[in-house]
Amino acid sequence: MALQAASSAFMIGSHVWLEDPSDAWVDGEVIEINGDEIKVQCTSNKTVVAKTSTAYPKDPEFPPSGVDYMTKLAYLHEPGRNVLMLAAKCSVFNLFQTYTGSILIAVNPFQRLPHLYDMQVMKKYNGVALGELSPHPFAVADSAYRQMINESISQAILVSGESGAGKTESTKMLMCYLAYMGGRVDNAEERSVEQKVLESNPVLEGFGNAKTVRNNNSSRFGKFVELQFDGRGRISGAAIRTYLLERSRVCQVSDRERNYHCFYMLCAAPKEDVDKYKLGNPRTFHYLNQSNCIEMDAINDAEEYLATRKAMNVVGMSQEEQEMLSLIGEKNQTLLNPRMxxxxxxxxxxxxxxxxxxxxxxxxxxxxxxxxxxxxxxxxALAKIVYSKLFDWLVEKINVAIGQDMESKFLIGVLVE
Structure with a gap:
């Protein structure tokens, strides 16, 4: 956000912020105005002369300890001191989220905090206006759901940020809350649509996520998840759209990074599968050994392999389909089968x-x-094409398993980029 000085509003007695080479920002009171320059008596007792174009208005009621949420700022350009105070509070109280208007800004806490996302917390945010409770993904999801119901208009939520910022986890929280609000089980023995969406995630992560320098589980593709709702606000279907898969990673991996998780999972599979598919140590494969990063403390590839196979069963992939993941091609075209x-x-x-x-x-x-x-x-080039076809085929299988409602009345889309 660009900083804009309100120099025309400056007068004797105005409270301002000034950039400072040693303290980053200093605040004080205007004691003299001379054309495009102002003299400021700083709270640190020093006097500074500065251009009006480099000064920014300060809220005189700005609390010395900073504010909890950015929605409480009178000026959005209140500088970094408030951000630093918020960061300090995050480290002490596990508060790592704030608002800017209706935008939720979250800092990756780099730790598991399950108590902040359980059912009791969902119930607390149910029906509460945005901003009345602590900043939380549940509040954003609840706001989207309420506006969809009250205004009869489909909604969209954008999840954006750098690699490692926590987009994948934030998306999971949004999906969990929307499933809580719009969940429906017509048959106790049948899994709901929202369950299928969440259960398919290990498959997408296994084949679409990889370790990068800053993130052990970085999504290397864009994803748009549609949750479809009927007129009563109940989830009636869903669909997952993917785009911009990073195909170049299949053949070229930088050091301290890894290829897609699925390759390492296969190499860590049970012995009968390793022997069956003629696999072995990942260091013996050119597409994997370009980086010295093979194993990771935070990820057990053997366990992830079993979890992914289980997720494939859940989304309805047969054993034959799981074994024939090397099949590529389009509908009504000849499939290339390596066994042939x-x-x-x-x-x-x-x-x-x-x-x-x-x-x-x-x-x-x-x-x-x-x-x-x-x-x-x-x-x-052939490897990248094959892998892209494989990924598209997996997404298609997941969508068939989830089930779309072509007659749905509304949808909430979650775009992750």
Whole structure:
């Protein structure tokens, strides 16, 4: 947000903030005005002469200890001192969220705080106006749900931030609250739509998330989740749209980062699966050993493998489909099945110093030899295409399992970018 000085409002006695090279910001009272300059008596007892363009109005009632929420600021440009005070409170009281108008700003606490997101907290935010209680994702979700019901208009929630900011966790909290508000179980033995959405998350995370320098579980794709509601405000269907998958990561990984979780999960699978799929130590695979980061303390790849397979069962993927994850292709087109390829021929081609590209013309088939560098580039291009097709196929399977309501009256969309 751009800072704008209200120089025309300055007069003798005005309270202002000034930038300071040693203290960052100092505050004081205007004691003299001379054209585009002002003389300020600072609360630190020093006198400063500054341009009016570099001064910013200060709320004279600004509390010395700062404010709890930014909605209490008279001026949005009240400088960093308040942010630092808020950060100090966060470290002591586990308060790491604040408001700017209807925008929730959250700082990743880098710790699990389950007591802040349980059912009792959901009940506390139910029906309470935004800003009346402590800043929380539940408040934003409740506001969207109430406006949808009261104004009969679909809503959208944008979750944005840097890698590692906590977008994935914040999205989970929003989904949990909307499921709480609009949940419906017609059959006690059948899982609800919102349960299916939440249960599908390990599959999307396994194939779409990776460790980056700043985040152990960074989503490397954009996601738009539609929760569809009927006229009574009950969830009737859902759909997940994905976009901008980071395909380049499949073939090229920077140090201190990892490829997609699923590759490491497969290498950490039970022995019978490792033997069956001819897997092994991830350090033996070129697409994984470009980085020295293979294992992570915070993630157990063997456990994540089992959790992902369980999630695949939950969303309705058959054992045959789980084993045939290497299938690629579009509907009504021939699928490429690696099991249909002669292993001996494939091994021979991959080990040969040159790969060949075939061009079929009307009169003949022309063979063009590729050098190793060009062959490797072609291999990488094919790998990225295959992985993108695989990811799209997984999302399609999840959407079929969740079930869309084509006659839904409203929707709340959660866009994560």
């Amino acid at each position: 390829i002669n292993p001996g021929v494939m091994r021979s081609l991959l080990k040969s110093p040159y790969a060949n590209v075939f061009f079929v013309t009307r009169d003949a088939t022309i063979t063009k030899a590729l050098d190793p560098i060009a062959a490797a580039l072609s291999r990488d």
